[in-house]
Every structure is written in structure tokens, then in C-alpha cells.
Amino acid sequence: MTAMWKGSGAKPPLAARINPRWSDEEIPRNVVADLAMRPRLHPHIITFANEKGGVGKSTLAFHVAVALAHVGQQVVAVDLDRRQRTLERGLTYREGTANNLGIRLPTPQFAVLEQPSTASLFQTINRLGGDADFVILDAAGSDSAIFRRAVALADTLVTPVNASFLDLELLGHLNPVSGVPERAGCFGQTVASLREERLTQEMGPIEWIVVKNRVRSAEKRHISRVDDALERLSIAHDFRIGQGLTERVAFRELFQFGLTHLDLGLIPDMIRPHESSRKEIASLLDDLNLSFDKRVHTSVSNRPAARVLRRTRQDFRAAISNAL
Template sequence: MWKRTGNDADAITSDRSRFDGEAPGKVLDDIAPRPRLTPHVITFANEKGGVGKSTLAFHIAVALAHAGQKVVAIDLDRRQRTLERGLSYRQGTACNLGVTLPSPHYSVLDYPSTAALYQTINRLGPDADFVIFDAAGADSPIFRRVVALADTLITPINASFLDLELLGRLNPVSGVPERAGCFGQTVSELREEKLARKMGLIEWIVVKNRVRAAEKRHIGRVDDALERLSISHDFRIAQGLSERVAFRELFQFGLTHLDLDLIPDMIRPQASSRDEIEALIEDLGLRVESREAGGGPTRRNARVLKRTRQDFRAALNAVL
């Protein structure tokens, strides 16, 4: 784990003062008196947008539901609401096609407070196996709390040195990590504070997302840098989803390639796309008890005109 020097400690104090002066101890003081969350908490967080947080959160939530897990998914980005939109599209698809799709219970946290966060979890699924937080791409009090609550913290990044800067800075000549980036600081401080209070470990996994085959030479340099940072910052590296139309286009229907076998008369899923999702779940090391998949919050009994259903199915097949 990253260790502070005198200069680094001064830098951290300066960085905190730019926000609201809230130290890690204050974050844990807010969490500690509250009931301990029994579900496994997975937080998707990075202080940078456009790295695929919501895409990964959506796919992981659906994959866990397919495995028969009770999943609660909470979107903390009340402006973009990407995760919520994907899951609401999923409800619409289930309704229009007259099928049952394994789905998480979900909501947007419109009031970003710790009390509202716990109330939302208790409302959606106090007996859930997993709670998934999709944090907005900016530092805030609620951002730090969902990082601190995480059992598993997942940080997607693109194959870019700009993305690595948020984790930690490397000497461009020697390649040696010099000090943590702003997000790396936040995570390290919260991990240390949580561990010191014996409130559990935060396993940090950095997921290299949206990798293009044409960038192999550049990716090799990023991989070397990421490996160095993983040692100094104590995180694991996992492989995410490739930049592929197959993932992007299905989002507008709220579907993943794990769903297509459940829809009659549908083009079969691409094996490579399913393999990527399954490999990601395995990489994350989530403990999943095999159960029969549940239907989740769908509206199967709603009346839909036959013509509407045919048009919807044709549009979906066109995408595939």
C-alpha cells in the first residue's frame, strides 16, 4: 500500500482543503454507528468519467442476477443516471417481448446523504446478496462513503496514461511510482482508516476497460506502468470489456449477451462476448452461490399489441 512521506502528507492536506475539508476519519465516523451491511458491497468508482463504470456495473449486476443472486443496484449519478436507464430499458424489453429477465432491484439516489443511502438499501432489498454502487465520476462526500463501504472496489480505466495519473504518478524516465494521484490518495486513506478501525478490508481491483486491438504497442507500455502502480498501491488488475458494438448497442434494450438465450426466436449470442463477461466475473473473484435465476422487477403481464412486439423483436435482431 502507498506510504506517505512528509511532502505527500502536505499534498494530501492541500488536496482535502480544495474540497470540504473532510478527513477519512470523519467519513468512517459517519458509517461506524450505522448497522453493518450484510450484503457484499461492490462499488464502481473513479474520479474520471467515460471509463465504463456504468457499463461494467450494469453487466455485473445482470450477471449476478443470472446466477440467482439477489442484487440491489444504486445509481449515485443523479444527473446522467446511466445505470438506472439501462435497467429501466431492461424492464421495458421484458414487457414488450413478454419474457422474464433476471434483474436487480434498482434506484437512483436523488438525495446524496448517508441516511438516504441506507434507507434505499433497506427499501430495495435488506436481504440482498450483493449491493452495487455506481458512483458519479467526481469527488464528493457520498462518493467517499460508498468507497469506504465497499468490500470490493472496482475502478475501470482506459488504456491511457491520463487515466493512470488519477491512480498514481510515475517518473516518465525511470517509470518508478512517485506519489499517489488524487483518487489513489482517497482510496488509500479510506482503506487505512477502515482497517485501523477493524471495519473490514477494501479489496481494490483496477479493470482495464475498452481495450482496442489496434493499440497493442501502446497497451504494452500502459500494462507495464499499471503493474508498477499495482504493487505500490496494493490493487489487483482485471481485464474488462473490449470496445465493441455488441456491448454498446444492446444497452438501449437493457440487455447483455447473457440474456439472448432467454428470448425466443432471437439471434444467438456471440460466444466471444459471453466469454468476456464470464471471464470478468471470474477475474473479480466474487463468491457466488449457485441458485436458480430469479425474474427480478419485470412486467411480464402487461398487454402489448402483437404488431408492437414484432417490431420490437425486429429492431433487436437488426442490432444483433
Template sequence: MSNTRPHRITFANEKGGTGKSTTAVHVAVALAYRGAKVGAIDLDPRQRTMHRYFENRAETMQRRAIDLPTASCEVFRGDSTQELDAMIERVGEGMDFIILDTPGRDDQYARHAATGADTLVTPLNDSFVDFDLIGQVDAETFKVRRLSFYAELIWETRKTRAMQQRKEIDWVVVRNRSGHVEARNMQRIEKALHELSKRAGFRVVKGLSERVIYRELFPSGLTLLDKGHLGELGTSHLVARQEMRALLAGLHLNIPERNGSPQLELA
């Protein structure tokens, strides 16, 4: 797989606070645990959340004298989409996957990364505030009224690719933090997502629940996948590892099998 163009996974959502960077880091590390070579680009030079996470991870590895699966991450600070394309090509050299983490706002480079993705991951919290990014619903019936600008952008890109006989974007909407939603509201969101998915052409996958440990792990750059380096894990953390397994499986990625690569044990 590394002898060909790396598979591009773009994490994109024009709203902040959806767990986008946390999900991106965990997917990158999960792929590395499976033996994949992973490159990463942080497209938010102000926040640099994903890049900082991997910086912290490298510092922890050095401080503890341990070797952990990780990704090679850089920050994009260019002034054109041509510079971004050049960086993607450079960072992706010899990689199986390249992961792009975009800012939580409307941004030309985020749009460029989204429309150039092989797999587009859009994390959403289970709320109609976040749902509004991809579609608008009726205030009384909660039925989908129309696609949002963002959903129409991806829809048109997919149609253009199909006409050009290029690889289709696999658009995956990831439902994060769904455990903290009132039951009736969750049912409404599930129904609206199901309806919109048929119109916009995305798949829906359950993501990561709201857990304090994700924020606590950031300074060390560790993830829930780093078994043996986290101390004793409680039951909720073991459940979170199972969530990560389900999320990775739901992305339907072609992960290379390599002899001698570390095993991803999430149970």
C-alpha cells in the same frame, strides 16, 4: 447470504467514458443469472445511465412478455451521506449484493460509496490519461512517480479499516477497451499498473473490449448475457461473453448457489 449485510460493490472512477455503467449493469445481471438477489443504486441523478438501463430492461420484459434476471435499481437524490447510508440499507434489505454506480466526476457521495465498499471496481481505459486518476508516471521512463489523490484516499481508508479490524476493501482495477491500444503503449501501461498495484494494493482484471453492441443494447436494456433474446450472435459477441465470464471470476465474489436459479451460460 441474504440474511446478512449485502456485499457492497462500488463502481467508481472520477473520469467519464471508461465503460463504468455498462460494466456495472453487466456484473449486476451476471450475478442475477447466478441466482443472487441484487439491488442497485445510481448515484448520478443527472445522467442516470445505470437506472435508465434497468428501466429499459423492465420495459422490454413487459413488451415481449418475458422474464429476465435483473436488479432492483433506484436513483439517489439525497443531500447527505446519512441519507445515502439509509438508502443503501433499505435497498439492500434481503439482497445478496448491492451495486453502486457513481458519477464520472469528483463527488462526495462517490467518495463515500467508494470508501464504504467491500469490492471497489475502478474501470480504466488503457491510456495514461485514465491512469493519471490513480498514479502519475515519469514523462521519459513511464515509471510511477507517486500515487494520485484518489489512490491515496483508498489507501488511507484501507489502513483505517485494518486498524479498526474491519473488512478490507478489495480494490479491483478493470482494464476496459484494451484491444484498441497500440502494443508498445499497452506494455508501458501494463508495467506501470503492475508497479502501482504493489504500492496501492489493488488487483488488475481484464474488462470489456470496445464493442458497438454495448451501445446498441442500451435502448432495450438487454445484455450480452441474455442468450436467446439477441438473435444470432457473431463470433466477436461470443468472445465478449467470454470476457464477461473472466471479469466476473476475477472479482472473486462469493455468489450463493440456489436451486432453480437460471444458469449463466457465457460460452
């Protein structure tokens, strides 16, 4: 389909001039208008998005969803990646662990968005809990119509990046000699266009937080250069910088049980949780600067407890201890 502004002598919309990927149907005005015409969603929406895979979006989304449930918030988690389904798998494992151990774990209501449409997304959120405190959206690592809508819906947009200049290129380009930001990267352009359009259509601002995630022990000079570049980009593109989770074996191993270090104190006879890991999760939540009142958690799995042999529970508990 040819855009209305093509061949008419009129200038194309600003977003289309900045970001040529926007088609006539997908310019920011139409994306945001599609959302604005629907009944307002009342929960605070946190979208985890980046146009690059392997940066830990689902891991962070999982930990934030669980951390919010731990402080008594009603949380809905929607996995928008219907192929990998990483967030859904983690929360399904969590329910299985709770049943196998006969314990109650604070758990978000969750689902995968099987039909990638705006209507289906709104229906899924309202079905799981339209009166929830928070909605977590875990977007797939590639541009698409539903990806753009997930970004445009966000009250808080969280973008994980690795300590790599390759990852920073998606946010913005830096002059390799002077270090001065020159232009937005492909994802940076998308975010800027949608933020501007949300304000134009009076849907409120998107607070953008870029989280340096999966930091490994590396040369200090390299990390320092990445930090400096990220600071320059944050000023140029109006985002805050947060700290994610380090590359710990325990974070990866606990995921197969659907657990975080916040959960270990709820499991009888479990080894002492790593305090440094608990602090990382708490710092991540603090960096998001969310407003909520801590309550006794009520978001627990509503499935009936499974009848499990004592030996099975002992073996399951031992497997978790070995993972740590």
C-alpha cells in the same frame, strides 16, 4: 470552517497531509466513522468508482449486476449519479424490454439516490433489499462527500480505466524516464486514505480491482507500455488488475434495450449470442473473485406483463437482432 489542527501547533492528520482535499469534516476518520455508527449492511458491497468520466463505470456496473442476477443472486443496484442516471436508465430499459417481449429477465432491484446523503443511501439499500446478496453502487465520476462514502463502504472497489496514461495518472504518477512509481494520484490518495482508516476502525479491508476497459484495436507497443505501467502501479498501490469489456458495438447497442449477451438465450427466436462476448462478461465476474453459490435466478421484474400486439413484439425482436 477551520480545521481543529490548524494553528494548534499539532500536526494535521496523515490523510490531510497526504491529500489536501480532505477538509476537517471530510478527513477519512470522519467519513468512516459516519458509516460505522450506522446499522451494519449485510450484503457484499461492490462500488464502481473513478474520478474520471467516460471510462465505463456504469456499463460495467450494469453488466455485473445482471450477471449476478443470472446466477440467482439477489442484487440491489443504486445509481449515485442523479444527473446522468445511466445505470438506472439501463435497468429501466430492461424492464421495458421484458414487458414488450412478454419474457422474464433476471433483474436487480434498483433506484437512483436522489438525496446524496449517508442516511438516504442506507435507507435506499434497506428499502430495496437489506437482505440481498450484493449491492452495486455506481458512483458519479467526481469527488464528493457521497462519492467518498461509496468508496469507503466497498467490500470490493472496481475502478475502470482506459488504455491511456492520462487515466493512470489518477491512480499514481510514474517517472516518465525510469517508469518508477513516485506518488499516488488524486484518486489513488483518496482510496489509500479510506482503506487505511477502515482497517483502523475495524471495518475490514477494501479489495481494490483496477479494470482495463474499452480496449480498442491499437498499436501493440502502446498497449504493452500501458500494461507495464499498470503492473508497476498495482504493486505500489496494492490493487489487482482485471479485464473489462472491449469496445464492441454490440455492447453499446444492446444497452438501449437493457440487455446483455447473457440474456439473448432467454428471448425466443433470437439469433445466437456472441460466445466471445459472453466469455468477456464471465471473465469480468471471475476477476472480481466474489463468493456465491449459483442458484436458479429469482430476481425478475415484479411489474405485470404489458399487453403488447404480436406485431409490436416482432418489430421489437427484429430491432434487437439488427443491433447485433
